[in-house]
Amino acid sequence: MLRGVLDLCLLAVIGEGPVYGYEMTKRLRSRGMSIVGEGSIYPLLGRLERDGLVATRREASNGGPPRKYYSLSLEGRQSLETGVTEWIAARDAIDRALDLMKVEVSHD
Amino acid sequence: MIEFVEECRREWKRLGVPDPIANEMALDLTADIEEAESDGGSAEDVLGNSLFDPRRFAAAWASARGVTSPPIPVDPFTPFPRNRRPWFRPAVIAALSLFGLLTALAAAALLIGRHGVAVAATIGRRAVLPPPQWFGPAMHPIQRFVSGPTFSSQNFGPFALLALVMFVACLVTLAFVVVYWTSGRGRDSKRLF
Numbered sequence: 380m381l382r383g384v385l386d387l388c389l390l391a392v393i394g395e396g397p398v399y400g401y402e403m404t405k406r407l408r409s410r411g412m413s414i415v416g417e418g419s420i421y422p423l424l425g426r427l428e429r430d431g432l433v434a435t436r437r438e439a440s441n442g443g444p445p446r447k448y449y450s451l452s453l454e455g456r457q458s459l460e461t462g463v464t465e466w467i468a469a470r471d472a473i474d475r476a477l478d479l480m481k482v483e484v485s486h487d
Numbered sequence: 488m489i490e491f492v493e494e495c496r497r498e499w500k501r502l503g504v505p506d507p508i509a510n511e512m513a514l515d516l517t518a519d520i521e522e523a524e525s526d527g528g529s530a531e532d533v534l535g536n537s538l539f540d541p542r543r544f545a546a547a548w549a550s551a552r553g554v555t556s557p558p559i560p561v562d563p564f565t566p567f568p569r570n571r572r573p574w575f576r577p578a579v580i581a582a583l584s585l586f587g588l589l590t591a592l593a594a595a596a597l598l599i600g601r602h603g604v605a606v607a608a609t610i611g612r613r614a615v616l617p618p619p620q621w622f623g624p625a626m627h628p629i630q631r632f633v634s635g636p637t638f639s640s641q642n643f644g645p646f647a648l649l650a651l652v653m654f655v656a657c658l659v660t661l662a663f664v665v666v667y668w669t670s671g672r673g674r675d676s677k678r679l680f
Binding site for chain 2: 399401419421422423424425426428429440443445446
Protein backbone atom coordinates (compact mmCIF):
# COMPACT_ATOMS: atom_id res chain seq x y z
CA MET A 380 0.00 0.00 0.00
CA LEU A 381 2.84 2.39 0.94
CA ARG A 382 4.58 1.84 -2.39
CA GLY A 383 1.42 2.80 -4.22
CA VAL A 384 1.03 5.88 -2.04
CA LEU A 385 4.56 7.06 -2.83
CA ASP A 386 3.89 6.66 -6.53
CA LEU A 387 0.68 8.63 -6.08
CA CYS A 388 2.51 11.46 -4.29
CA LEU A 389 5.06 11.69 -7.09
CA LEU A 390 2.32 11.69 -9.73
CA ALA A 391 0.56 14.47 -7.83
CA VAL A 392 3.68 16.63 -7.75
CA ILE A 393 4.43 15.97 -11.41
CA GLY A 394 0.80 16.75 -12.21
CA GLU A 395 1.37 20.35 -11.07
CA GLY A 396 3.69 20.94 -14.01
CA PRO A 397 6.98 19.75 -15.49
CA VAL A 398 9.49 19.19 -12.72
CA TYR A 399 12.93 17.60 -12.34
CA GLY A 400 14.17 15.17 -9.71
CA TYR A 401 15.56 17.35 -6.95
CA GLU A 402 12.73 19.86 -7.33
CA MET A 403 10.28 17.02 -6.61
CA THR A 404 12.19 16.13 -3.48
CA LYS A 405 12.02 19.72 -2.26
CA ARG A 406 8.30 20.03 -2.92
CA LEU A 407 7.52 16.80 -1.12
CA ARG A 408 9.65 17.82 1.83
CA SER A 409 7.95 21.23 2.02
CA ARG A 410 4.65 19.35 2.45
CA GLY A 411 5.97 17.22 5.25
CA MET A 412 6.85 14.16 3.22
CA SER A 413 10.43 13.08 3.55
CA ILE A 414 10.28 9.95 1.44
CA VAL A 415 13.89 10.48 0.47
CA GLY A 416 14.94 9.29 3.92
CA GLU A 417 13.91 5.77 2.98
CA GLY A 418 15.89 5.81 -0.22
CA SER A 419 15.68 8.02 -3.24
CA ILE A 420 12.99 8.91 -5.69
CA TYR A 421 15.01 7.92 -8.75
CA PRO A 422 13.98 4.25 -8.88
CA LEU A 423 10.35 5.31 -8.41
CA LEU A 424 10.67 7.82 -11.24
CA GLY A 425 12.35 5.16 -13.36
CA ARG A 426 9.43 2.80 -12.85
CA LEU A 427 6.87 5.51 -13.65
CA GLU A 428 8.80 6.28 -16.82
CA ARG A 429 9.05 2.63 -17.81
CA ASP A 430 5.32 2.16 -17.24
CA GLY A 431 4.56 5.13 -19.46
CA LEU A 432 2.92 7.16 -16.70
CA VAL A 433 5.30 10.10 -17.17
CA ALA A 434 6.88 11.71 -20.20
CA THR A 435 10.35 13.22 -20.05
CA ARG A 436 12.27 15.87 -21.88
CA ARG A 437 15.64 17.48 -21.30
CA GLU A 438 15.72 21.25 -20.88
CA ALA A 439 18.25 23.80 -19.84
CA SER A 440 17.70 25.01 -16.31
CA ASN A 441 18.35 28.52 -14.98
CA GLY A 442 22.11 28.86 -15.02
CA GLY A 443 22.68 25.15 -14.45
CA PRO A 444 23.16 22.05 -16.57
CA PRO A 445 20.28 20.65 -18.66
CA ARG A 446 17.79 18.79 -16.47
CA LYS A 447 15.40 15.99 -17.14
CA TYR A 448 11.87 17.28 -16.67
CA TYR A 449 9.02 14.91 -15.90
CA SER A 450 5.40 15.55 -16.88
CA LEU A 451 2.28 13.39 -16.73
CA SER A 452 1.29 11.35 -19.73
CA LEU A 453 -2.36 10.64 -20.45
CA GLU A 454 -2.06 7.28 -18.70
CA GLY A 455 -0.33 8.99 -15.80
CA ARG A 456 -3.16 11.48 -15.38
CA GLN A 457 -5.74 8.68 -15.44
CA SER A 458 -3.67 6.73 -12.94
CA LEU A 459 -3.46 9.80 -10.71
CA GLU A 460 -7.22 10.30 -10.79
CA THR A 461 -7.91 6.65 -10.06
CA GLY A 462 -5.30 6.64 -7.31
CA VAL A 463 -6.70 9.74 -5.62
CA THR A 464 -10.21 8.26 -5.69
CA GLU A 465 -8.99 5.00 -4.17
CA TRP A 466 -6.92 6.86 -1.59
CA ILE A 467 -9.87 8.95 -0.45
CA ALA A 468 -12.03 5.81 -0.15
CA ALA A 469 -9.31 4.03 1.82
CA ARG A 470 -8.65 7.05 4.01
CA ASP A 471 -12.37 7.44 4.83
CA ALA A 472 -12.62 3.76 5.67
CA ILE A 473 -9.63 3.98 7.97
CA ASP A 474 -11.00 7.16 9.56
CA ARG A 475 -14.26 5.39 10.26
CA ALA A 476 -12.43 2.41 11.72
CA LEU A 477 -10.37 4.66 13.95
CA ASP A 478 -13.48 6.60 15.09
CA LEU A 479 -15.11 3.30 16.01
CA MET A 480 -12.06 2.33 18.02
CA LYS A 481 -12.09 5.73 19.75
CA VAL A 482 -15.71 5.12 20.79
CA GLU A 483 -14.81 1.70 22.15
CA VAL A 484 -11.90 3.12 24.09
CA SER A 485 -14.08 5.89 25.55
CA HIS A 486 -16.56 3.25 26.83
CA ASP A 487 -13.85 1.49 28.86
CA MET B 488 30.44 12.70 -4.28
CA ILE B 489 32.20 12.10 -7.56
CA GLU B 490 33.19 8.73 -6.13
CA PHE B 491 29.50 7.87 -5.54
CA VAL B 492 28.60 8.67 -9.15
CA GLU B 493 31.62 6.77 -10.45
CA GLU B 494 30.62 3.75 -8.38
CA CYS B 495 27.16 3.95 -9.94
CA ARG B 496 28.71 4.12 -13.40
CA ARG B 497 30.76 1.00 -12.74
CA GLU B 498 27.66 -0.84 -11.58
CA TRP B 499 25.69 0.25 -14.64
CA LYS B 500 28.56 -0.89 -16.85
CA ARG B 501 28.56 -4.25 -15.11
CA LEU B 502 24.79 -4.58 -15.57
CA GLY B 503 25.04 -3.80 -19.27
CA VAL B 504 23.25 -0.45 -19.17
CA PRO B 505 23.83 1.30 -22.52
CA ASP B 506 26.35 4.16 -22.24
CA PRO B 507 23.98 6.98 -23.35
CA ILE B 508 21.46 6.00 -20.67
CA ALA B 509 24.17 5.62 -18.02
CA ASN B 510 25.56 9.03 -18.93
CA GLU B 511 22.11 10.58 -18.70
CA MET B 512 21.47 9.11 -15.26
CA ALA B 513 24.90 10.16 -14.04
CA LEU B 514 24.33 13.72 -15.28
CA ASP B 515 20.93 13.97 -13.58
CA LEU B 516 22.35 12.63 -10.36
CA THR B 517 25.33 14.99 -10.39
CA ALA B 518 23.17 18.02 -11.18
CA ASP B 519 20.70 17.23 -8.37
CA ILE B 520 23.45 16.67 -5.83
CA GLU B 521 25.23 19.88 -6.81
CA GLU B 522 21.98 21.81 -6.47
CA ALA B 523 21.32 20.31 -3.06
CA GLU B 524 24.82 21.29 -1.93
CA SER B 525 24.42 24.80 -3.31
CA ASP B 526 21.18 25.05 -1.28
CA GLY B 527 23.23 24.36 1.82
CA GLY B 528 22.19 20.72 2.01
CA SER B 529 24.03 17.53 1.26
CA ALA B 530 23.92 14.53 -1.01
CA GLU B 531 21.91 12.72 1.64
CA ASP B 532 19.04 15.15 1.00
CA VAL B 533 18.87 13.77 -2.53
CA LEU B 534 19.77 10.15 -1.96
CA GLY B 535 18.60 9.36 1.55
CA ASN B 536 20.19 6.22 2.94
CA SER B 537 21.02 5.09 -0.60
CA LEU B 538 24.08 7.28 -0.20
CA PHE B 539 25.72 4.48 1.74
CA ASP B 540 25.13 1.76 -0.86
CA PRO B 541 25.82 3.12 -4.35
CA ARG B 542 25.85 -0.27 -6.08
CA ARG B 543 22.44 -1.20 -4.74
CA PHE B 544 21.08 2.24 -5.58
CA ALA B 545 22.44 2.06 -9.14
CA ALA B 546 21.08 -1.44 -9.66
CA ALA B 547 17.64 -0.49 -8.32
CA TRP B 548 17.43 2.56 -10.54
CA ALA B 549 18.55 0.73 -13.70
CA SER B 550 16.25 -2.18 -12.96
CA ALA B 551 13.29 0.15 -12.38
CA ARG B 552 13.94 1.78 -15.72
CA GLY B 553 14.26 -1.61 -17.36
CA VAL B 554 17.63 -0.83 -18.95
CA THR B 555 19.73 -3.72 -17.65
CA SER B 556 20.86 -6.58 -19.88
CA PRO B 557 19.80 -10.12 -18.93
CA PRO B 558 22.63 -11.77 -16.95
CA ILE B 559 24.74 -14.39 -18.74
CA PRO B 560 24.81 -17.59 -16.68
CA VAL B 561 28.21 -18.97 -15.74
CA ASP B 562 28.46 -22.67 -16.48
CA PRO B 563 31.83 -24.44 -16.73
CA PHE B 564 30.37 -27.00 -19.13
CA THR B 565 28.82 -24.45 -21.47
CA PRO B 566 30.96 -21.46 -22.45
CA PHE B 567 27.96 -20.05 -24.30
CA PRO B 568 24.58 -19.09 -22.83
CA ARG B 569 22.61 -22.20 -21.96
CA ASN B 570 19.64 -21.40 -24.15
CA ARG B 571 21.88 -21.37 -27.25
CA ARG B 572 22.93 -25.01 -26.71
CA PRO B 573 19.96 -26.79 -25.13
CA TRP B 574 21.12 -30.09 -26.61
CA PHE B 575 24.54 -30.08 -24.94
CA ARG B 576 23.70 -31.57 -21.54
CA PRO B 577 21.40 -34.38 -22.78
CA ALA B 578 23.96 -35.24 -25.48
CA VAL B 579 26.80 -35.49 -22.94
CA ILE B 580 24.70 -37.64 -20.61
CA ALA B 581 23.57 -39.94 -23.45
CA ALA B 582 27.11 -40.32 -24.83
CA LEU B 583 28.65 -41.08 -21.44
CA SER B 584 25.86 -43.52 -20.56
CA LEU B 585 26.37 -45.33 -23.87
CA PHE B 586 30.11 -45.48 -23.27
CA GLY B 587 29.59 -46.89 -19.78
CA LEU B 588 27.10 -49.47 -21.02
CA LEU B 589 29.35 -50.62 -23.87
CA THR B 590 32.33 -50.84 -21.53
CA ALA B 591 30.35 -52.99 -19.11
CA LEU B 592 29.13 -55.25 -21.91
CA ALA B 593 32.64 -55.60 -23.33
CA ALA B 594 34.05 -56.45 -19.91
CA ALA B 595 31.30 -58.98 -19.31
CA ALA B 596 31.84 -60.52 -22.76
CA LEU B 597 35.55 -60.71 -22.11
CA LEU B 598 35.07 -62.47 -18.79
CA ILE B 599 32.41 -64.85 -20.10
CA GLY B 600 34.41 -65.54 -23.25
CA ARG B 601 37.58 -66.36 -21.27
CA HIS B 602 35.56 -68.40 -18.85
CA GLY B 603 34.09 -70.33 -21.78
CA VAL B 604 37.55 -70.90 -23.24
CA ALA B 605 38.80 -72.04 -19.85
CA VAL B 606 35.96 -74.53 -19.59
CA ALA B 607 36.56 -75.63 -23.15
CA ALA B 608 40.25 -76.01 -22.35
CA THR B 609 39.35 -78.23 -19.47
CA ILE B 610 37.09 -80.27 -21.68
CA GLY B 611 39.86 -80.40 -24.27
CA ARG B 612 42.32 -81.69 -21.72
CA ARG B 613 39.82 -84.25 -20.56
CA ALA B 614 39.22 -85.25 -24.17
CA VAL B 615 42.81 -86.48 -24.38
CA LEU B 616 42.13 -88.91 -21.56
CA PRO B 617 40.34 -92.17 -22.25
CA PRO B 618 36.67 -91.41 -22.68
CA PRO B 619 34.28 -92.52 -20.01
CA GLN B 620 32.07 -95.45 -20.58
CA TRP B 621 28.89 -93.51 -21.31
CA PHE B 622 30.51 -91.13 -23.82
CA GLY B 623 31.70 -93.67 -26.33
CA PRO B 624 34.83 -93.44 -28.51
CA ALA B 625 32.89 -92.06 -31.53
CA MET B 626 32.48 -88.68 -29.75
CA HIS B 627 36.16 -87.71 -29.68
CA PRO B 628 36.48 -85.86 -33.05
CA ILE B 629 33.30 -83.81 -32.46
CA GLN B 630 34.37 -82.95 -28.96
CA ARG B 631 37.73 -81.68 -30.22
CA PHE B 632 35.98 -79.62 -32.93
CA VAL B 633 33.62 -77.98 -30.47
CA SER B 634 36.21 -77.22 -27.86
CA GLY B 635 38.61 -75.69 -30.42
CA PRO B 636 42.23 -74.94 -29.54
CA THR B 637 43.25 -75.53 -26.00
CA PHE B 638 44.55 -72.78 -23.74
CA SER B 639 46.36 -73.03 -20.55
CA SER B 640 44.90 -71.47 -17.41
CA GLN B 641 47.84 -69.02 -17.20
CA ASN B 642 46.37 -67.09 -20.18
CA PHE B 643 43.33 -66.10 -18.10
CA GLY B 644 45.13 -63.52 -15.84
CA PRO B 645 45.64 -60.54 -18.23
CA PHE B 646 42.09 -60.80 -19.56
CA ALA B 647 40.60 -60.74 -16.08
CA LEU B 648 42.71 -57.67 -15.27
CA LEU B 649 41.55 -55.94 -18.44
CA ALA B 650 37.93 -56.75 -17.65
CA LEU B 651 38.37 -55.38 -14.13
CA VAL B 652 39.80 -52.12 -15.49
CA MET B 653 36.88 -51.82 -17.89
CA PHE B 654 34.39 -52.40 -15.07
CA VAL B 655 36.03 -49.69 -13.00
CA ALA B 656 35.97 -47.32 -15.98
CA CYS B 657 32.29 -48.11 -16.41
CA LEU B 658 31.52 -47.37 -12.76
CA VAL B 659 33.48 -44.09 -12.84
CA THR B 660 31.67 -43.03 -16.01
CA LEU B 661 28.26 -43.83 -14.58
CA ALA B 662 29.10 -42.00 -11.35
CA PHE B 663 30.11 -38.93 -13.37
CA VAL B 664 26.86 -39.12 -15.33
CA VAL B 665 24.84 -39.22 -12.12
CA VAL B 666 26.72 -36.23 -10.64
CA TYR B 667 26.46 -34.24 -13.86
CA TRP B 668 22.76 -34.97 -14.19
CA THR B 669 22.04 -34.13 -10.55
CA SER B 670 23.92 -30.82 -10.70
CA GLY B 671 22.03 -29.86 -13.85
CA ARG B 672 18.69 -30.58 -12.21
CA GLY B 673 19.69 -28.42 -9.23
CA ARG B 674 20.54 -25.48 -11.45
CA ASP B 675 17.32 -25.86 -13.40
CA SER B 676 15.19 -25.87 -10.27
CA LYS B 677 17.03 -22.79 -8.95
CA ARG B 678 16.35 -21.04 -12.21
CA LEU B 679 12.66 -21.78 -11.90
CA PHE B 680 12.35 -20.05 -8.54
